[in-house]
Amino acid sequence: MRLGVFVQTPGHHVGGWRHPDAVVDGWPNLALMKHIAATAERGKFDMFFLGDGFATGYGEHPSTIGKFEPLTLLSALAMTTSRLGLAATGSTTYAEPYQIARSFASLDHLSGGRAAWNVVTTAYSKSAAVFGRQHPPHAERYAMAEEFVEACRILWDSWADDAFIADKKAGTFVRPGSLNVPSFHGKYFTVEGGLNVPRSPQGHPVLIQAGSSGPGQALASRIADVVFTAQNDLTEAQAFYRTVKVQVAGFGRGADEVLVMPGVFPVVGRTTGEAQEIFAELNRNIDTAQAFTVLSERLGSDMSVHPLDEPVPDLPETEHLKSRAALLIEMARREKLTLRQLYYRVAAARGHLLLIGTGAEIADVLETWFRAGAADGFNVMPPFFPGQFDAFVAEVVPHLQERGLFRADYTGTTLRDHLGLKRPARRS
Template structure:
């Protein structure tokens, strides 16, 4: 048994100009960040300098609906940005250790093509790829050749089949299938190439994949749903789960619940890492941190404020409200993102927020935890959750980029190291090794071994 002290894991959760909705207006922001490769290169290298485990960009097939709010469209910087796998393939060539998490939807993607792209990224990055599995709550069916947006339950049922199929495709080639013996002229052992021959409710795929088994066996599987089916999917398939929690008690409940589901799938608690998001606003003093927070909040234009509210109050007429009126209960649209709806609804009811306070809370981190304070206070907040059954890792959500990530690396990471909570050097060369996750065996190879063992009895 290892006697080494448990270490927290860190991810840099990147939104082009920063996580704050008005970050692009900040004097320190890179306004064209979404389509600026030099900007992303700097961020990846800064995170690697801080010995972060991974960088992550949220992604969605959704676009901006011009008809709903043209004025807000004029003032948002979050609509145009790089496709993540293409971006990560490029950045893997200017880094050596940090992992790359790309979001891809099980509702709007094809399993074969997705498996192929992620396997390729794992080779290109030499074992540093991860897939953030999402079902996509937003209805973007008008951009795809499907008959409408699937219901919540159907999306998760499809996701279960999708993930299993992708893993099967990644196992198409056993690890030692490629012989590549120039003298004999033998390149491949056909007995170690497998068809998935999958015929399910949603997909019919023969295989094999035309990419060798990924360097990590499977790219690390990340999941972000916190609804009941989301938690169950994570317990069965995920190795890291991104979550949003506002309070220690909520985070502890989520942590305990998901970890408690692992045993029925033959898994140990350390095989799934829980990583809540944290939006840190730093200052040399509490007063300076609060001033920094107040300033960026002042950059939110009224049209953006009302657009934020309209997105959460779908179907509700807010025309008779002022921003200083108490926020009414949020409508229960159960076919969208159930877990985020509950989190935001709890935020409103628990704190008796006005509409102004509500949009300001969501403008920062969209329901994730916001911590305003000195570097020591940020470290304290993280340590409390890490040591009290609420987190294994943290997704750091810099308000403004690139400066807020640099400040975190230079000011908070040294404190975490001094307290023995975070690494000084990387443990391995792959993302799995750095996260302390095992490389999974090939499912087809296991079947062959089991069949041979049964035949020998």
């Protein structure tokens, strides 16, 4: 089983920051980030993952209002960790291939081969304003993403692995013939010229893709090493897992070359009752405006205008997070949720699998999903940091290890080693 920690501080739950065991001082708090990374490495996690977006404002989720730029933070954490994979989100709509290729290749060098890029198209239109641009429609964002990743892959293959020989006697710093100058001409992006970073330890950083719509799955099947997804129903998660693995084969790739990792939002207690009490306290601490922002963003409609104690209304199809909106509506219909009930679910897990219980109880569900072909691993989303992540590592991980589901120690040094993924050969 693979495990990542999805680091969104002070916590994934909208009210998580108010819990006594959430650290909120000295914001954004580097010591807290170092603590989380050290805990993840002690727990033998595959990776530390940072999401990203560009919006800020009073009504936002408390964990996205003010934070570190992901690659800058991961560069610092590369110096305080030695094995943990370091994954950052990078936008294919609001960046250039050269910048992204260069930054992630650098992080891969700095960390000795532990970098991963979560390829996102940036779903929310409010991200556009800070770049002074128009937000492209969903289909166009994915067309851009396809080109963007291809341009990055060509850039990462600019130099041969053995290009930088630095032969002092012969006076040859770089081996002749070792540079393939990229020439990429797409509809959206053009790159002429090589990457001024030597080929990195992993060849290419691990590529993660997190969009689950049709175009999202097509992109994932072609390029992703890891697929992040939100799933909250075992049967649907199995169907998603199967679909991804079949689509991957359509691109001539093996099913084990792509790992599916749904998010899981675990509320861990020493007893079931304690876990339920922690969850109840979190829900008492919800700020209504922030919860409505998160709900409205996920559904792509202003939900504050609808009555709370009636069934979730029919909504127009969104141009933002297509798959997440569909997942939440499907869950609301399946479980006959009122808007208020959906509001509480989204304020906590945003549609991901929500588990409340002891370490053994949570390990039971993770084991079931893993053995049932619904997941190759999980992206753990603690309600608040560091308390609930410390609890996950102390209470859940030992059960997974005792059952032989999760490593007792690292056996390799790079993130590709941890994930059992091949290093890509250079294409000429």
